[in-house]
Amino acid sequence: MSGDCIFCKIAKGEFGTKFIYEDKDLLAFHDINPQAPVHVLIISRNHISRINQLDDSNPDLAGKMILTANKVARNEKISKAGYRLVFNCGPDGGQEVEHIHLHLLGGRQMSWPPG
Ligand code: AMP
Ligand code: ZN
Secondary structure (H helix, E strand, O other): OOOOOHHHHHHOOOOOOOOOEEOOOEEEEEOOOOOOOEEEEEEEOOOOOOHHHOOOOOOOHHHHHHHHHHHHHHHOOOOOOOEEEEOOOOOOOOOOOOOOEEEEEEOOOOOOOOO
């Protein structure tokens, strides 16, 4: 837990957020401001601020997050049509919440380049 981190509070159940997936390391829930018909966040239970904070002490976490996103995508029935996975990192990456999370976006055609 880190101070006022909103995702740490969500992980502790402080907002009564409905988790659509959970295990000992990760949680997934719907984004409060969805940018696509399916917009799910996969977060670490532990406070890690950014993807670039991962190091040899947690080599499996990002892989687990991606496998979990794939599982959620199957449950959300967007697996066949496809989807986008996004880690925003730091200010230029557009990261607003400083707690590691993976966006799963789907249910519509994505465009490229991203904004
Ligand atoms: P990022 O810009 O990559 O840091 O993404 C943070 C995401 O967290 C945004 O898409 C927000 O809409 C989402 N978010 C912020 N607060 C909440 C909340 N309480 N519950 C669900 N999603 C949230
Ligand atoms: Zn946190």
